[in-house]
Amino acid sequence: MIYTDTRNNKVKASFRTAVLNGMNSETGGLYIPTIFPKLDSSFINKNPEPTFRDVAFNMAKPYVEGEIPDEDLMDIIQDAYPFPAKTVPLDKTAYVLELFHGPTCAFKDFGARFMARVMSYFNRTENGTLHILVATSGDTGSAVGSAFHNVPGLDVTILYPEGKISKIQEKQLSTFTGNVRALKVKGTFDDCQKLVKTAFTDAELRKEFRLSSANSINISRLLPQSFYYMYSSLVVRNRAPLDNKMDNPAIICVVPSGNFGNLTSGLIAKEMGAPIAGFVAATNTNKTIPDWIATGEYNARPSVETYANAMDVGAPSNYERIKAMYSLEDVRRIFGSYWLDNDGIKAAIADCNSRTGYTIDPHGSIGWKAWDDIRNGGFAKLKSGIKGDISKPGLTPNLPEWADQVINNNAVGIILETAHPAKFGSIVQDATGREPPIPEALQAVMALPDMATPMENDYETFKAWLKANLAK
Ligand SMILES: *Cc1c(COP(=O)(O)O)cnc(C)c1O
Numbered sequence: 001m002i003y004t005d006t007r008n009n010k011v012k013a014s015f016r017t018a019v020l021n022g023m024n025s026e027t028g029g030l031y032i033p034t035i036f037p038k039l040d041s042s043f044i045n046k047n048p049e050p051t052f053r054d055v056a057f058n059m060a061k062p063y064v065e066g067e068i069p070d071e072d073l074m075d076i077i078q079d080a081y082p083f084p085a086k087t088v089p090l091d092k093t094a095y096v097l098e099l100f101h102g103p104t105c106a107f108k109d110f111g112a113r114f115m116a117r118v119m120s121y122f123n124r125t126e127n128g129t130l131h132i133l134v135a136t137s138g139d140t141g142s143a144v145g146s147a148f149h150n151v152p153g154l155d156v157t158i159l160y161p162e163g164k165i166s167k168i169q170e171k172q173l174s175t176f177t178g179n180v181r182a183l184k185v186k187g188t189f190d191d192c193q194k195l196v197k198t199a200f201t202d203a204e205l206r207k208e209f210r211l212s213s214a215n216s217i218n219i220s221r222l223l224p225q226s227f228y229y230m231y232s233s234l235v236v237r238n239r240a241p242l243d244n245k246m247d248n249p250a251i252i253c254v255v256p257s258g259n260f261g262n263l264t265s266g267l268i269a270k271e272m273g274a275p276i277a278g279f280v281a282a283t284n285t286n287k288t289i290p291d292w293i294a295t296g297e298y299n300a301r302p303s304v305e306t307y308a309n310a311m312d313v314g315a316p317s318n319y320e321r322i323k324a325m326y327s328l329e330d331v332r333r334i335f336g337s338y339w340l341d342n343d344g345i346k347a348a349i350a351d352c353n354s355r356t357g358y359t360i361d362p363h364g365s366i367g368w369k370a371w372d373d374i375r376n377g378g379f380a381k382l383k384s385g386i387k388g389d390i391s392k393p394g395l396t397p398n399l400p401e402w403a404d405q406v407i408n409n410n411a412v413g414i415i416l417e418t419a420h421p422a423k424f425g426s427i428v429q430d431a432t433g434r435e436p437p438i439p440e441a442l443q444a445v446m447a448l449p450d451m452a453t454p455m456e457n458d459y460e461t462f463k464a465w466l467k468a469n470l471a472k
Helices: 015-021 052-064 070-080 108-123 139-148 167-174 189-200 203-208 219-244 261-271 288-295 319-325 328-334 342-356 362-383 403-407 421-432 440-446 459-469
Strands: 003-005 031-033 086-091 094-098 130-135 154-161 180-185 210-213 250-256 278-283 335-339 411-417 453-455
Touching: 003 015, 015 031, 015 108, 015 210, 015 219, 031 219, 031 319, 052 070, 052 219, 070 108, 086 219, 086 342, 094 219, 094 362, 108 130, 108 139, 108 154, 108 219, 130 139, 130 189, 139 154, 139 167, 139 180, 154 167, 154 189, 167 180, 167 421, 167 440, 180 189, 189 210, 189 459, 203 210, 203 459, 219 250, 219 261, 219 411, 250 261, 250 362, 250 403, 261 278, 261 319, 278 288, 278 362, 288 319, 288 328, 288 335, 328 335, 335 362, 342 362, 342 421, 362 403, 362 411, 362 421, 453 459
Parallel strands: 094 411, 130 154, 130 210, 154 180, 180 453, 250 278, 250 411, 278 335
Antiparallel strands: 003 031, 086 094
């Protein structure tokens, strides 16, 4: 596979280069495959569907062709995914895709574990330590830290916004030792991301250290996230006719989004032939993308703190990739979009719990409410000419090409549950009256001491710290 760049389509890079560089320091652009090859229809049409690992192998293969042999790729996938991506029905037209069964209880384990194994594979033939810098709005840091912990030749520095992530999240990423460490930055997630991006474009620093990113700007994190979209859409396509007696319903993936890496991975799965009719971008008050879809104007802005803190992103990195793949008109055909404020999030958690018995986390709750409003007349209202108001929480005034299938009751939603509700126990308890039981993986880290180093939100201070503390 040849990779190019979102800012200069003359760039040609291998998978190895794209993975090890993270982003293109010469252009500031993001790597992107030149094509998204379709899987064989005989593979996609299997009923029962292939296993998750089988899907993962077949989807990854074209992107690593000529650079990772099949047996090694199979080993990487077997080793990365000892846990499932579970599709759970909530009712006749809503499914939850549980992506929290990995070691850090959020969907980011799917991307981070593949990326760590691929980086380590390529780094075997390089000299010296590869330094991963990663900014996190909550769950990336722990997924990346956990995936890279004790991997020889790799070293991880995590930046997170002090006081702006949940207690469990902070414990998860500030308690690593050895080759993984955390910096608590006096600023927002966007500030953390800017520090990392500035470091990548700093030629002097790059001369001294081999640097790479582990944010969703890294293509090796984005590609594996497409596996579970393909897999769950095949599961739902095969079981929906039995569950709800619909013939060939439109499958809509509802994606709680912040940096839009997850949703971009969904677009890749659709390009590769997944039976997905469209997507709903579900955000919190950081509604840069819903506003863009509604108005056509893209205005990145400072991030605002919310209960769904892993989505507190005002300047989503993957906007640039979405724009490289699609025009605004394409996006409006494919995407519904929806946002909720904090009161709405709490009400949505309570509503999901009382109506379905399912305990959903604050991020997933926006997806639940988005899908529930859409299927209960949201699109019909827009179609009848009632103008939505984008300054108010709810559905963005945009009718995607699949709207009629929803209006005609021939659509099912797959709501991506991006984290385990116990990671946000106090909000969930407020909403439902019960604290969700804490999974074992999370209980273990609660007992460990906090090792994070305080850091000013200032590039020169950050750079000096890196020069003084990172191994050459
Ligand atoms: C990271 C994260 C998101 C947002 O994913 P993006 O790829 O940044 O859009 C949503 N929910 C949870 C729980 C997350 O950790």
